[in-house]
Amino acid sequence: MLKYNSLLAGKDQQDCLYPLIFIAVMKKVYLSVLLVLAYHCGMAQLQQPSTKPNLAQQAMIKRGYGMFIHFGINTFADVEWSDGTIPVEKYNPTHLDPDQWVKTARDAGFRYVLLITKHHDGFCLWDSKYTTYDVAASPVKTDVVKAVSDACKKYGIQFAVYYSLWDRHEPSYKNQDKQLYVKYMLNQLTELFTNYGNICELWLDGGWDRKPEEWGIDQVYKLVKQFNPACAVSVNHTIVNEEGKRNFTVPADMTADNKYFFQYFPSDFRLWDPKIITRYDKKQYLHAGKSYYLPFEHTLCISDRWNWFEKSAQLPVRDLDELEELFYWCTDNDNCLVMNVPPDQTGRIREYTALAAIGLGKRLGLSLTKPLPKNGTFISALKPVKASSVYEDTAHRYEGTSVNDGSLESRWAAADTLASLEITLNPSDAFNKISIFEYKDIKQLPDGFSQVRLPRIQEYAVDIMTNGEWQTIYLGSAPMGDCKVIRLPRSYRASALRFRVTKASAPPSLYELCVINKVIGD
Known part of the structure; x- marks a missing residue:
């Protein structure tokens, strides 16, 4: 170290700097070439x-x-x-x-x-x-x-x-x-x-x-x-x-x-x-x-x-x-x-x-250090659905199967006000959550973009089939909103789930009804 320091004194220092500068310049050139190559490889x-x-x-x-x-x-x-x-x-x-x-x-x-x-x-x-x-x-x-x-x-x-x-x-x-x-x-x-x-x-x-x-x-x-x-x-x-x-x-x-x-x-x-x-x-x-x-x-x-x-x-x-x-x-x-x-x-x-x-x-529970959370397992996805009625329209299809097809563009629409639908479930699949997206009538506001969404469903019930009998697990006495989430305090298993509309201002319509098993920590 003393010898190295002595070379950096006076004229010797100036002479020594030339090869050091050359090395530094060459390192920069080499690095630039690598960056250019990496960039073009990345572009490719x-x-x-x-x-x-x-x-x-x-x-x-x-x-x-x-x-x-x-x-x-x-x-x-x-x-x-x-x-x-x-x-x-x-x-x-x-x-x-x-x-x-x-x-x-x-x-x-x-x-x-x-x-x-x-x-x-x-x-x-x-x-x-x-x-x-x-x-x-x-x-x-x-x-x-x-x-x-x-x-x-x-x-x-x-x-x-x-x-x-x-x-x-x-x-x-x-x-x-x-x-x-x-x-x-x-x-x-x-x-x-x-x-x-x-x-x-x-x-x-x-x-x-x-x-x-x-x-x-x-x-x-x-x-x-x-x-x-x-x-x-x-x-x-x-x-x-x-x-x-x-x-x-x-x-x-x-x-x-x-x-x-x-x-x-x-x-x-x-x-x-x-x-x-x-x-x-x-x-x-x-x-x-x-x-x-x-x-x-x-x-x-x-x-x-x-x-x-x-x-x-x-x-x-x-x-x-x-x-x-x-x-x-x-x-x-x-x-x-x-x-x-x-x-x-x-x-x-x-x-x-x-x-x-x-x-x-x-x-x-969002955090920059953790992956984004997931919703859980959709046990009702693509399962058979039976609707009490379906609105007939030559331009659109409103079958009951629209409520579990995984799309928020399709929807079930009933032909009458007091309507219901049943989703067949695997009785071995547990669930503790239900989410429902209701179709609403839309009123456009003067700016041409903003809107007010008006509910149809006023009161409703959710039943499950267990041991050959229907049992009500949720009774809704108010409009459900754009998305109703029912979090059940215990898990259930059932062979079918039924959604019943008991009061509505017009024939009800749903985009999706999802029966979910939400594991704590998901």
């Missing part, structure tokens, strides 16, 4: 047809549960969509607090935050040098994208961005040369991916306004992967029935591998906002004769009114029972869920809304 892996999750998909599946944040100029106009003409001065949060948003996400057990950076109106939540329709031109100039990104680092959760392809404000969007607007998007996405740290997901929307090939999705995908190969990228309405045709299929129909096709290629996951997949969801989808693995990411509103942007009026949130069952459904089978928890016009998430999200996380 991302692009290859595969029956297994790629790098981005593996990271996405591991995240599993995120918080969507709809906030922007629409928040201050009480609308869901706008056309890019709302004056920028309208954006004026009085107590803007992105730290509160992300802290809420952390406390609620979300693993990532998905921020609306630009909606269809074109208003940007960051200071973009490519437009004047952004926060920098508004009364409150805080760079919201930076504030949320910084808060994600602070609270130890990941950061994702939503970016609308459709832009109703930007002049280049209307140019006949579609590449001009693609370049605009690439410039803005470069700003997002170079100035705000690691971005784990890019959620693209609004693709219906142009032909799929006019959006430059391949250019967007390539750009994003240059910044982060593990960033998952997709476009809303990802999959279609026929290749090259905009003939959509709902996610609940995606029950066969290699049957449906990419509309937007390349993509890392499927989106159909706000549809819900079947419990028998499949993962292989086709493009140009090759098969690709694609998980599904669900989007739900915490709002009972299905509003994405918060309104000036206080609106109720969903019941915890419904949120819990939707969580289980949407995160099952290596799929993901982002739940929208929007700030209001003050720039804060309302306390009762934040508490609902946190309450759900506490009930589920």
Whole structure:
């Protein structure tokens, strides 16, 4: 050590540094070559047809549960969509607090935050040098994208961005040369991916306004992967029935591998906002004769009114029972869920809304160090069902078997008010939980998106067949809500379960009736 130190003194020190510098430079060159090779290998892996999750998909599946944040100029106009003409001065949060948003996400057990950076109106939540329709031109100039990104680092959760392809404000969007607007998007996405740290997901929307090939999705995908190969990228309405045709299929129909096709290629996951997949969801989808693995990411509103942007009026949130069952459904089978928890016009998430999200996380026992919890064993799935009556409709089918087919798109509808159905069970299978999703009549609200759901079933009973006799184990004397969860304090075994409607305002209808064995700790 003394000899080494003596060489670093005076002229000897200078002479000695040359070979050390050369070695350091060569190490950097070697490392750079390795990184480039690793990047291109990663890109090749991302692009290859595969029956297994790629790098981005593996990271996405591991995240599993995120918080969507709809906030922007629409928040201050009480609308869901706008056309890019709302004056920028309208954006004026009085107590803007992105730290509160992300802290809420952390406390609620979300693993990532998905921020609306630009909606269809074109208003940007960051200071973009490519437009004047952004926060920098508004009364409150805080760079919201930076504030949320910084808060994600602070609270130890990941950061994702939503970016609308459709832009109703930007002049280049209307140019006949579609590449001009693609370049605009690439410039803005470069700003997002170079100035705000690691971005784990890019959620693209609004693709219906142009032909799929006019959006430059391949250019967007390539750009994003240059910044982060593990960033998952997709476009809303990802999959279609026929290749090259905009003939959509709902996610609940995606029950066969290699049957449906990419509309937007390349993509890392499927989106159909706000549809819900079947419990028998499949993962292989086709493009140009090759098969690709694609998980599904669900989007739900915490709002009972299905509003994405918060309104000036206080609106109720969903019941915890419904949120819990939707969580289980949407995160099952290596799929993901982002739940929208929007700030209001003050720039804060309302306390009762934040508490609902946190309450759900506490009930589920969510932790960054543990896998996402599961619902239990569905002992009624695909079992024989007998309905007392079925509503006849030439355009739709409403059989009793719809209540246990694993789809929230299909439903049983009765022909009369006092109706019932029976599900055959295996008498050796134990159960201690029943969840019921009721179909409700819908009243649309003036904004064109929000809605009020009106129940039909007012009173009902649940019976089980044991020793040749029916025994009532639950009697409901009030409307069941959007999702009724019956947690039984003891386990039962039965050869059949019967659901009886004893009072209703109209012929009852159910999406799903699930008989579940929920093991403590699941």
